[in-house]
Amino acid sequence: MRFNGRLRTGWVIGLTDTPEVEESKVKPLDRVEGDVRWFGPDDLTVWRWVADRFAGTLSGAIAHALPPRIVRVEHEAASWGPARHPLDAPIGASVADGRGAARSGQSSAETIAPDLADGRSSPRSRPPEAAQPRSPEEGRARPPCASEGWKGLDGSALLKAAWEPDGRAYHLRPPLHQDIGPLLVDLVARTTSNGCTALVIVPGPAPGPADDVVAAFGTAVADHRHFDRDADRYRAYLRQLRGDVTVAVGERGLALMPMPDLGLIVVVDEANPAYKERRNPRHHVREAALARGRMTGATVVLTSSLQSAQVHKHHDGGHLTLVRADRATERALAPDVRVVDRTTLSPKDRRTRLVGPITSRVAEVVRTGGTVIVLAAGKGSGSSLACSDCRNRHECRDCGAGIAPVDGAPTPTWRCAVCSWTTPPRPCIDCGGTETFPLRAGAKRLATELAKAHPDAEVGHMEGFDQPGPTSRPAIAVMTRGSVVARPDWLxxxxxxxxxxxxxxxxxxxxxxxxxxxxxRLWLDGAALAEEVMVQTGQPTEPALQSLVRLDPDGFWPAETERRTPLGFPPAGSLIRMTGVTPEAAAAVRADVPGTLLGPDPDGVALLKTDTLRDTVAALKPLRNTWAQDDIRVRVDVDPTIT
Incomplete structure (x- = not known):
């Protein structure tokens, strides 16, 4: 279709005899490209929800979901032979499946024009029967047997939901020293053996439990993680649409990609910041997967060592079931954790980067030919100011986050990186001290110091998942966040x-x-890699450290929620980050939008706090349209990743 004289490519999402604009403005289609049906009504419903929930556009959501079209791959697909779902048939149409039975679906009119009869685009317009459990009579009489790993877990409901998908959501958290890979293989096997398909979404290409799924199902898997060419991505996508594969494994883009007969969605490490989309709409894979499961009847499984604030909120609200072992089993399958309080040591022992007791234990492991992981903060991980006298952190008056000096300010200024509150330098509220120091650390320098102290050990410095670790023993690996993966190759x-x-x-x-x-969450993921954990700290009573000592992720959230509730931060409320906010735009938000607006700062960044997210996003929509017409470039990020 031509707009302003230029030929534009788009998607036909519906047909109607009554245009929403004047008939004189209706433009003819230049041509329809290809015979492939790209998506169905279920996909469109999910994409509309994503666009509304994350303050974006439907076209943006579709662009996230679909790979670039490669014509030669379509020609190649014509020679692939019979398909369970022919590419030129409407999604959901009656076709013969692999068992010889007919799968009934919607007519072609229903497929091309969903939700147009009543003019709604809400996910609630989906027919209620579509989310009903699939009957066992449609597939094999009995599900595959579960592996031994389920014995210590309260997972009977989840195993049943994998066999008979019902749209419910689960958070699967086995003990730290139990490999989750075989559990995911069991869930996928149950889903696919009953005639449904599965999506396994991972945060990145690092080795992990998804590798077990790929190995178990072989040619039945479309593994999108290592595709470098658009042709390979499009080829895998067409095989999914045809029903040639029953499992798809991939990163963030897989969450919205069409998958016929979807029965299971697995999101591995649901709190990973890599799941946050960088383009409009800036959706989060976790929320998109949960919504897709509700709308299509697919079972959703989230995994992580510690629930994110949003998942904790879903759990507290009864919208998600936690699958875990009892406390005795969790403690038995976990490392020993010991905390060394720096404040109780002699000045000589606490001046070193690694305090005396830890230095002695590292030397002992090296003498016996063992391996040591030193989890250090990477460059730039710490920039908050702390008091030089009591070593307590300076905190923001409004939100409780750390504050840091503003570079290049005309007068000395401290600013909160979260809510942008600013203040001149001030004394410590705990001891009155006026001297400060930055909470910074460097992993590379620590690795150099350890190499000098332990010449018999191979010392490696690892800042990313793909960097090689030590190859000999004894070994010391100084690792930062990016190198903490489920299955480090070097171990x-x-x-x-x-x-x-x-x-x-x-x-x-x-x-x-x-x-x-x-x-x-980082410490728990690291603890899963070791038999013993030692922590050096000046804050041994900090709730996060106490949760690590007890190996009790569930014990973290009650106190953390109590701390965040007065501030209105998740899980008590929701956040919307806005950039490019002018004083006039800020005034309009304060007047017309539910919530509390913090800022904007001199750079035009503002933070909107709300406990009624749906109403707030809806109220922002007409303002966003007005700003776009006036060429005011305000960008809205719902559920921002502040980290």
Missing amino acids: HGRRADLLVVADPDVLLGRPDVEAAEDAL
Whole structure:
């Protein structure tokens, strides 16, 4: 179709005899490209929800979901032979499946024009029968047997939901030393053996439990993680549409990609910041997956060592079921954790980067030919100010996050990185001290110091998942956040003898409301890699550290929620980050939009807090349209990743 003289490519999402604009403005289609039916009504319903929920556009959501079209791959697909779902047939039409039975669906008119009869685009317009459980009579009489790993877990309801998808959501959290890969294989096997398909979404290409799924199902899997060419992505996508594969594994883009007969959606490490989309609409994979499950009747499984604030909110609201082992089993399948309080040590022992007791334990492991992981804060991980006298962190008056000096300010200024509150330098509210120091650390320098102290050990410095680790023993690996993955290649399937958490106070002191949550999740993921954990800290009573000592992720959220509730931060409320906010735009938001607006700062960044997210996003929509017409470039990010 031509707009302003230029030929534009779009998608036909409906047909109607009554245009919404004047007939003189209706433009003819230049041509229809290809015979492939790209998506069905279920997909369109999910994409509309994503666009509305995350303050974006439907075209943007579709662009996230679909790979670029490659014509030669379509020609190649014509020679692939019979398909369970022919590419030129409407999604949901009656076709013969692999068992010889007919699968009935909607007519072609219903497929091309969903929700047009009543003019609604809400997910609630989906027919209620579409979310009903699939009957076992449609597939095999009995589901596959579960593996031994389920014995210590209260997972009977989840196993049943994998066999008979019903749109419910679960958070699967096995003990730290139990591999989740075989559990995911069991769930996918149950879903696919009953005639449905599965999506397994991972945050990145690093080795992990999704590898077990790919190995178990072989040619029945479309693995999108390592595609470098658009042709490969489009080829895999067409095989999904045809029903040639029953499992798809991939990263963020897979969450919205069409998948016929979808029965299971797995999101591995649901709190990983990589799941936050960078383009409009800036949706989060976790929320998109939960919505897709509700709308299509697919079972949704989330995994993480510590629930995100949003998942904790869903759990508290009864919208999600936690699948875990009892406390005795969790403690039995977890490392020993010991905290060393720096404040109780002699000045000589606490001046070193690794305090005396930890230095002695590292030397002992090295002497016995073992492996040590030192989890350090990377460059830039800590920038908050702390008091030089009492070492307590300076905090924002409005939101409780850390504050840091503003570079280049005409007068000395401290600013909160979360809500943009600013203040001149001030004394410590705990001891009155006026001297400060930045909470910073460097992993590379620590690795150099350890190499000098332990010449018999191979010392490696790892800042990313794909960096090689030590190849000989004894070994010391100084790792930062990016290198903590479920299955580090250099450990060869074994656990390290010792994990040292070197900079917990730096991570807890970051100018970020989510600092404690993020730090605890990192420590738990690191603890899964070791037999023993030692932590050096000046804040041993910090709730996040106490949750690590007890290996009790569930015990973290009650106190953290109590701390965040007066501030209106998740899980008590929701956040919307806005950039490019002018004084006039800020005034309009304060006048017409429910919530509390913090800012904007001199850079035009503002934070909107609300406990009625749906109403707030709806109220922002007409303002966003007005700003767009006036060429005011205000960008809206719902549920921002502040980390």
